[in-house]
Amino acid sequence: MTTLSDPPQESFRLSQLIYDTRYRSMTIQIIALIGFLLLLGWLFGNTAQNLADLGKEPSFRFLSEPAGYDINQRLLEYNSQDTHLRAAFVGLLNTLVVALLGCITATILGVAIGVLRLSSNWVVSKLMMIYVETFRNVPVLLWIVFVMAIMIETMPAPRAFKGENPASEMMLNDSVAVTNRGVYVPEPLFTNTLGDVHLFGAASMRFDVSLDLLALMLVLGASLWGASWFRKRADKIQELTGDRPKTWHVRLGLIVVPTAVLLYVLGFHLGYPELKGFNFKGGTHFRNSLIALWLALSLYTAAFIAEIVRAGIMAIDHGQSEAAAALGLRPNRTMKLVILPQALRVIVPPMISNYLNLTKNSSLAIAVGYMDLTGTLMGITLNQTGRELETVLLTMLIYLAISLSISAVMNMYNNRVKMVER
Amino acid sequence: MSDISFVRTEMLPEQDPPASEVGALGWAKHNLFSGAMNSALTVFSILAIYYVLAALLPWAWSPTWNATSLAGCREILHDLGREGHFSGACWGVINDRWVQLFMGFYPPEHYWRPIAAFILLGVALSPVLFSDQVPAKLIWFTGLYPFLMPWLLWGGSIWVPLMVLAGFVIAYAAYRFILDKMSELIALIAAVIVAVVWWLFLMGPIAEFVFNIIPIGMEAVGSRKFGGMMLSLTIGVVAIGFSLPIGVVLALGRQSDLLIVKALCVGFIEFIRGVPLITLLFVASTLLNIFMPPGTNFDIIMRVIIMATLFASAYMAEVIRGGLAALPTGQYEGADSLGLNYWQAQRLIIMPQALKISIPGIVSTFIGLFKDTTLVSVIGLLDPLGLSNGIRANAEWNGVVWEIYGFIALMFFVFCFSMSRYSMYLERKLQTGHR
Numbered sequence: 019m020t021t022l023s024d025p026p027q028e029s030f031r032l033s034q035l036i037y038d039t040r041y042r043s044m045t046i047q048i049i050a051l052i053g054f055l056l057l058l059g060w061l062f063g064n065t066a067q068n069l070a071d072l073g074k075e076p077s078f079r080f081l082s083e084p085a086g087y088d089i090n091q092r093l094l095e096y097n098s099q100d101t102h103l104r105a106a107f108v109g110l111l112n113t114l115v116v117a118l119l120g121c122i123t124a125t126i127l128g129v130a131i132g133v134l135r136l137s138s139n140w141v142v143s144k145l146m147m148i149y150v151e152t153f154r155n156v157p158v159l160l161w162i163v164f165v166m167a168i169m170i171e172t173m174p175a176p177r178a179f180k181g182e183n184p185a186s187e188m189m190l191n192d193s194v195a196v197t198n199r200g201v202y203v204p205e206p207l208f209t210n211t212l213g214d215v216h217l218f219g220a221a222s223m224r225f226d227v228s229l230d231l232l233a234l235m236l237v238l239g240a241s242l243w244g245a246s247w248f249r250k251r252a253d254k255i256q257e258l259t260g261d262r263p264k265t266w267h268v269r270l271g272l273i274v275v276p277t278a279v280l281l282y283v284l285g286f287h288l289g290y291p292e293l294k295g296f297n298f299k300g301g302t303h304f305r306n307s308l309i310a311l312w313l314a315l316s317l318y319t320a321a322f323i324a325e326i327v328r329a330g331i332m333a334i335d336h337g338q339s340e341a342a343a344a345l346g347l348r349p350n351r352t353m354k355l356v357i358l359p360q361a362l363r364v365i366v367p368p369m370i371s372n373y374l375n376l377t378k379n380s381s382l383a384i385a386v387g388y389m390d391l392t393g394t395l396m397g398i399t400l401n402q403t404g405r406e407l408e409t410v411l412l413t414m415l416i417y418l419a420i421s422l423s424i425s426a427v428m429n430m431y432n433n434r435v436k437m438v439e440r
Numbered sequence: 441m442s443d444i445s446f447v448r449t450e451m452l453p454e455q456d457p458p459a460s461e462v463g464a465l466g467w468a469k470h471n472l473f474s475g476a477m478n479s480a481l482t483v484f485s486i487l488a489i490y491y492v493l494a495a496l497l498p499w500a501w502s503p504t505w506n507a508t509s510l511a512g513c514r515e516i517l518h519d520l521g522r523e524g525h526f527s528g529a530c531w532g533v534i535n536d537r538w539v540q541l542f543m544g545f546y547p548p549e550h551y552w553r554p555i556a557a558f559i560l561l562g563v564a565l566s567p568v569l570f571s572d573q574v575p576a577k578l579i580w581f582t583g584l585y586p587f588l589m590p591w592l593l594w595g596g597s598i599w600v601p602l603m604v605l606a607g608f609v610i611a612y613a614a615y616r617f618i619l620d621k622m623s624e625l626i627a628l629i630a631a632v633i634v635a636v637v638w639w640l641f642l643m644g645p646i647a648e649f650v651f652n653i654i655p656i657g658m659e660a661v662g663s664r665k666f667g668g669m670m671l672s673l674t675i676g677v678v679a680i681g682f683s684l685p686i687g688v689v690l691a692l693g694r695q696s697d698l699l700i701v702k703a704l705c706v707g708f709i710e711f712i713r714g715v716p717l718i719t720l721l722f723v724a725s726t727l728l729n730i731f732m733p734p735g736t737n738f739d740i741i742m743r744v745i746i747m748a749t750l751f752a753s754a755y756m757a758e759v760i761r762g763g764l765a766a767l768p769t770g771q772y773e774g775a776d777s778l779g780l781n782y783w784q785a786q787r788l789i790i791m792p793q794a795l796k797i798s799i800p801g802i803v804s805t806f807i808g809l810f811k812d813t814t815l816v817s818v819i820g821l822l823d824p825l826g827l828s829n830g831i832r833a834n835a836e837w838n839g840v841v842w843e844i845y846g847f848i849a850l851m852f853f854v855f856c857f858s859m860s861r862y863s864m865y866l867e868r869k870l871q872t873g874h875r
Contacts, residue, residue, distance in 0.1 A: 046698060047699065047700040050704065064733050065730055067734050068729075068734055137481070139471065141485045145485050152853070155807075155856035155857045157852055158811070160848060160852065163845070167845065381718045385817075406727055414715045417716055418715055
């Protein structure tokens with residue numbers, strides 16, 4: 019008589035791959051993987067076949083050939099004899115510049131508008147609502163070309179500044195000129211300059227860092243650190259003795275004096291733009307394309323940020339501020355210690371995705387001729403070399419890297435402010 | 441000595457509140473001038489509104505509707521004694537070109553087709569969007585609409601969409617047939633293979649053969665003729681329509697326990713979401729034909745629709761993932777305890793609820809995609825923005841700027857604003873349903 023105490027013998031049959039839930043997931047995954055690899059192989063095969071038919075061979079050698087085109091708005095030294103890689107690098111920096119500028123302005127504007135939209139003032143809140151709805155519901159590309167059109171069509175030409183009795187005047191005590199070719203602002207100059215340091219030698223990534231700027235940033239950073247150390251010391255003394263020593267004058271001095279001394283030693287002065295012939299010389303020239311892109315992206319994204327800020331503030335229970343008042347906190351302390359830390363938790367995650375959107379939307383620069391990564395690598399370089407596969411894929415990879423790093427940094431920040439779950 | 445104590449024996453008549461507390465004055469006092477800061481803000485805002493309107497209204501009030509060129513507009517304004525660049529708008533350009541801005545170069549005798557397609561779209565969507573006000577049977581029309589719309593827009597033989605539809609029927613028949621003999625998984629895979637073979641190899645010749653016997657069809661309209669708002673709507677609607685099922689699959693893949701499937705889905709979603717749409721459109725315009733077998737030649741609008749679909753699917757997947765995550769775990773556990781398998785649970789319990797929660801997100805994805813369709817002007821398609829360049833380069837209207845941009849902006853605003861309001865209404869409706 020057979021006993022049932024022995025467990026049935028485990029034996030593997032082929033049908034278990036489909037019917038047994040333990041193996042089925044493995045089967046599905048392997049089928050999915052094979053399908054994916056087949057798809058990839060099919061795409062690669064087609065691509066190789068097509069490129070062979072066209073007589074092209076995928077290679078990135080074109081990146082080291084001279085680009086042969088100019089980039090008019092740039093941070094780095096660049097001329098048309100530099101390589102395509104250098105052009106792409108200059109374009110990448112242009113993308114980052116406009117994205118950074120845009121994020122800063124959009125945040126400031128958006129927070130202001132979001133707060134004003136909650137104002138008890140009827141006119142102001144309705145006005146802000148109209149702003150938000152107008153900007154959100156019209157495509158950003160339309161805003162970009164629209165702002166560009168405003169810059170070109172309504173701003174005075176440089177020659178309007180000429181003559182005894184000019185049609186237009188420079189603003190802010192003859193220091194800023196707004197023309198239809200762009201905005202000219204004073205540039206910082208140093209008489210006793212420390213010179214530049216050249217990074218990366220002759221490579222495409224070569225980079226001149228102004229030592230003056232570096233020194234200024236170092237000194238300012240050290241001052242700020244010292245000031246915060248002073249404040250912390252005051253906190254400690256207050257905890258021990260109950261008396262808070264007066265620190266604001268020391269802190270102010272710490273921040274202002276070293277920087278001022280350094281500026282004086284370096285011989286800091288401003289180089290004003292001046293009308294020479296038919297155009298402005300000197301100063302820093304922000305081109306129309308940069309201004310239009312920057313303004314349009316900021317205004318558009320600000321509308322979204324305003325809604326996020328509004329939602330964040332409204333998400334905080336009214337009891338929180340009442341409780342803070344009951345504890346005797348003053349309104350500004352309530353805002354800083356109670357409302358803001360909680361609102362930030364709601365605000366930060368959607369803010370991240372808006373910063374990402376702004377960065378990705380900056381690729382629309384191509385519509386107004388601002389030479390960002392899209393305009394250089396995927397624009398003129400593509401047209402000149404005919405290497406569509408390499409340029410487009412490289413551009414996508416760079417944008418992907420930018421997006422992933424922004425979201426990584428912002429997620430780190432989010433982890434710091436988010437609620438600690440019990 | 442008289443008694444001076446006083447006791448009131450009847451109530452005093454009620455008095456009106458002070459004039460400064462009620463009516464327009466009181467409202468203004470509370471809402472506009474409640475403090476120094478508020479008063480300053482009010483005055484500043486009113487001044488700002490005044491300046492904008494004072495500049496805009498006289499410009500917009502310009503009787504140039506019937507002018508046939510910019511010079512004509514200037515002449516009309518000159519006769520009224522208004523000179524200069526900003527003396528008045530030139531509305532003639534809108535009168536002349538608004539049809540084009542809506543329809544592109546679609547043949548005028550066929551205008552009824554896109555119009556019918558978009559009206560029927562409303563009918564097809566109504567069972568989803570206004571489920572409580574239309575008969576439930578209408579959902580059958582919703583199922584048929586994806587095959588009707590391309591036929592209306594592109595025309596050609598009616599047998600092509602019917603044969604595509606037949607592919608689904610054949611796949612389903614194959615599924616049922618094999619299910620009787622073998623397991624569900626094999627049946628599913630076999631059904632997919634049968635459908636793909638049908639669509640790729642058998643459908644074309646059969647459709648042609650049937651068309652030769654029973655020629656029913658409409659005049660074909662090439663994609664090149666598409667333009668204006670109609671192009672934007674077509675790209676938006678088709679891409680969102682196709683992205684919905686792909687997005688569901690991607691979202692399920694991202695949520696699944698199967699490691700490889702999950703990795704593939706996450707990789708796809710994050711890649712698409714990490715790159716700008718414009719790079720994907722460049723892929724459409726330069727690379728997509730290189731990826732396809734030699735000799736394939738999709739026209740540019742098809743390629744743009746393919747890339748827009750992939751783009752929208754990644755965003756759709758995230759929206760639907762949000763819907764899945766919002767479902768209480770009890771729903772999943774309830775489905776398990778009823779003994780439903782994965783697909784049954786998804787089909788009967790999870791998806792109906794998750795999709796319902798996601799509708800506002802889907803609508804806002806659509807709004808975003810619809811606005812982003814203006815990007816196709818960068819690769820040379822004639823959406824409203826692309827058309828505006830052509831109009832501005834035209835000899836008659838060379839120099840017109842604000843009128844066209846304003847009109848295009850208004851068109852987009854009307855579409856997007858109404859959709860976003862609808863989505864907000866829906867959100868409120870759904871919220872009360874779930875509390």
